Amino acid sequence: MGSTVVRGRFGRDRTIAALASLDVNRAYHCLFWSQACVELGEQLLIVALVWAALRSPGGGFVGVVLAAWALPRGVLLLVGGALSDRYDRRALSVGVGCGLTGVAGALAVVTRTDVRWAWLVAAALFGVLDAVRLPVAAGVLPSVVPRERLAEANRWVGMREWAALAAGPAAGGALVAAVGSSAAIAVVALLYALSVLVLVPVGPLPPAAPETAGLLAELRDGVRFVGGHRELRTLLAMFAVANLFVLGLLGVTVPVFATTVLHGGPATLGLLSASFGTGLVLGTLASTRLPEALRTPAATMTLFAASDALLASVGHAATALTAAVLYGASGFAAGPASTFYRTLLQTLPPAAYLGRVSGIARTLSFGLEPLSAAGAGALTARASASVVLVVGGAVATLADLTGAVVTRVGTSGPRARDDVPGRRAPGRAS
Numbered sequence: 387m388g389s390t391v392v393r394g395r396f397g398r399d400r401t402i403a404a405l406a407s408l409d410v411n412r413a414y415h416c417l418f419w420s421q422a423c424v425e426l427g428e429q430l431l432i433v434a435l436v437w438a439a440l441r442s443p444g445g446g447f448v449g450v451v452l453a454a455w456a457l458p459r460g461v462l463l464l465v466g467g468a469l470s471d472r473y474d475r476r477a478l479s480v481g482v483g484c485g486l487t488g489v490a491g492a493l494a495v496v497t498r499t500d501v502r503w504a505w506l507v508a509a510a511l512f513g514v515l516d517a518v519r520l521p522v523a524a525g526v527l528p529s530v531v532p533r534e535r536l537a538e539a540n541r542w543v544g545m546r547e548w549a550a551l552a553a554g555p556a557a558g559g560a561l562v563a564a565v566g567s568s569a570a571i572a573v574v575a576l577l578y579a580l581s582v583l584v585l586v587p588v589g590p591l592p593p594a595a596p597e598t599a600g601l602l603a604e605l606r607d608g609v610r611f612v613g614g615h616r617e618l619r620t621l622l623a624m625f626a627v628a629n630l631f632v633l634g635l636l637g638v639t640v641p642v643f644a645t646t647v648l649h650g651g652p653a654t655l656g657l658l659s660a661s662f663g664t665g666l667v668l669g670t671l672a673s674t675r676l677p678e679a680l681r682t683p684a685a686t687m688t689l690f691a692a693s694d695a696l697l698a699s700v701g702h703a704a705t706a707l708t709a710a711v712l713y714g715a716s717g718f719a720a721g722p723a724s725t726f727y728r729t730l731l732q733t734l735p736p737a738a739y740l741g742r743v744s745g746i747a748r749t750l751s752f753g754l755e756p757l758s759a760a761g762a763g764a765l766t767a768r769a770s771a772s773v774v775l776v777v778g779g780a781v782a783t784l785a786d787l788t789g790a791v792v793t794r795v796g797t798s799g800p801r802a803r804d805d806v807p808g809r810r811a812p813g814r815a816s
Contacts, residue, residue, distance in 0.1 A: 413530040413588045414539060420479065420584040421523055422546050424486065427577035429554020430561060430570060431490065431512075438497045438567035439505070454509040455516075460753045462517035467525075467745020468604045469518055471738055475526040476591040482519045483582035489515070490575035497568045520748050525740035528732045529591045537673075537681065537729045544670050544725055548663065608742030611735070617683045617793055618734055618743065624687060624789030625727070626750040628782040632694060633755045634762025635778045636662075640713070643701065643771035654706045661714035669721020681726045683734075684794035689723035691786035698779025701772040 439451050470478065493508040531539045561570045612618050644655045679685060696716035703709035735743045765774045 411531065411535075414527075416584050416586075416588045417479075417526060417530060418542065418546065420483070420581040421543075422550070423577045423581035423584065424483070424519065425547060425550040426554055426557075427486070427490070427574040427581070429550050430558040430577070431574045433555055433558030434562050434567045434570040434574065435493070435497075435505075435509070437562050438571075451505055451509050454506045455513045456756070458510050458513035459516045459520075460749065462514060463520065463749045463753075464605055464608075464742070464745045465601065466518040467521040467742040467748075468601055468608060470521045470525045470741025470744070471608075472601075472604065472741075474590050474592050475522050475529060475741075476585060476588050478518060478522050479526065480582055480585055482515050482522065483578055483585070485515045486512070486519075486578040487575050487582065490571055490578055494568050494571040494575060497571060521741045521744040524728070524731070524744035524748070526591060528737065528740060530588075533733060536732055537725060540728045540732075541670055541673060541725050544721070544728070545667065548666055548670075605742070608739060608746065611739050612743060612746055615734065617730075620789050620792045621683055621687070621727070621730065621734075622747060622750060624785050624792075625690075625747075626754060627785040628690065628694060629751060629754050630758050630761075631778040631782040631785075632697065632758070633751075634758035634760075635697060635775060635782075637755075637759050638762035639766055639771050639774050639778065640700070642766045643709075643775060644706070647770065647772050648703075648706050648709060650706055657706055657710050658713050661710040662717040665714035665717025665719075666721045666724075669718035670725055671721075672718075673722035673725050676722055680722070681729065682793075683730055684790045686723055686726040686730060687786045687790035687793065689719055689726070691783045691790065693717070693719035693723060694779050694782040694786055698776050698783065701775030701779070 435451060489508055489511045493505070496504045496508060527539055527543070528536060558570065561573060565573075612622060640658060641655055644650050644658055648654055650657075680689065693716045696712055696719060700709050700712045700716070703712055731743055731747055732740060762774065762778070765778075
């Protein structure tokens with residue numbers, strides 16, 4: 387989700403120079419590979435844990451385990467964001483990595499038994515640790531990368547995340563088949579331990595502002611700040627509305643469309659999934675050549691609108707090939723949009739609010755996903771998947787365009803204050 391910020395045209399020599407500037411940033415690479423270990427480990431863990439739960443007496447237990455993981459993560463993300471703003475983010479990353487290592491190691495032993503309460507405790511602990519890890523991972527990048535290189539750094543972060551999502555489940559399946567769930571989770575524990583060791587060369591990353599109030603006061607302060615910041619308020623609100631429809635379309639409606647409308651099988655579903663993923667990768671790679679004018683809040687929301695409009699058009703496709711082309715084009719537009727959106731969340735707020743803004747943004751994603759999936763499932767049970775895709779994509783497009791218009795109009799007037807009542811915020815992150 388990123389690209390190099392270089393004014394003017396993006397020639398090959400400038401792109402290489404920009405990459406070289408990141409290549410010599412040791413702290414960035416340590417953080418990058420540490421997070422890569424965690425993200426790959428998470429994908430392996432999901433496959434191993436799900437398979438172990440399915441193999442246990444009463445395979446329906448898997449839903450309870452995954453819910454025990456998701457619930458504390460969604461509830462505590464705001465708290466994790468506040469902790470990210472209060473304490474050394476490198477120390478928090480190390481602490482979370484050690485916690486993940488310990489819980490995964492214990493789970494490797496637990497999965498050899500049928501002690502279900504221990505599985506649920508382990509899943510809940512993973513959710514708690516994720517609630518801290520995700521805001522820290524999003525907020526730490528501006529601490530080690532100059533503002534003008536954030537988009538390029540985010541581009542590689544996005545590529546890393548999608549690579550883990552694409553390769554992780556397949557690798558997890560092969561690993562579980564080869565050594566079993568317990569040994570596979572032990573491998574995950576080793577990856578988590580490696581993520582901690584990789585952070586050793588990184589020095590302390592103190593918060594932009596020291597602890598000044600209680601945790602609840604910091605949370606309220608963060609919510610007030612977002613509510614008083616015109617661009618962030620609009621971006622997060624419209625992105626949440628669009629997510630409410632898009633997440634369910636991607637996870638539920640598109641697979642139903644592939645089977646009930648296109649009358650395809652696993653190969654058709656695989657084709658559609660691969661086309662969207664390929665579009666994301668190509669769009670992210672192409673974002674390095676897009677002009678800086680497209681990196682504003684209004685332009686970013688317009689790119690999201692284009693992606694959602696193309697997603698809606700998939701509902702009109704009569705063949706799998708046409709659907710794959712349109713779905714891939716939707717991913718292509720979403721690639722740079724996601725990159726620039728992530729960078730905006732790191733550059734619009736002052737450094738002291740990065741964690742809390744990230745926590746709010748993550749909550750709007752993880753918190754809405756179950757609701758969106760449930761709604762999409764209910765709608766596709768009562769109407770054609772084609773209709774649900776067209777209507778849902780159109781509503782998401784309208785929300786994105788509304789965000790684009792509001793942010794464009796808002797930035798033409800007086801700029802929103804960066805501080806909130808009762809507290810003077812530091813200057814913008816650089």
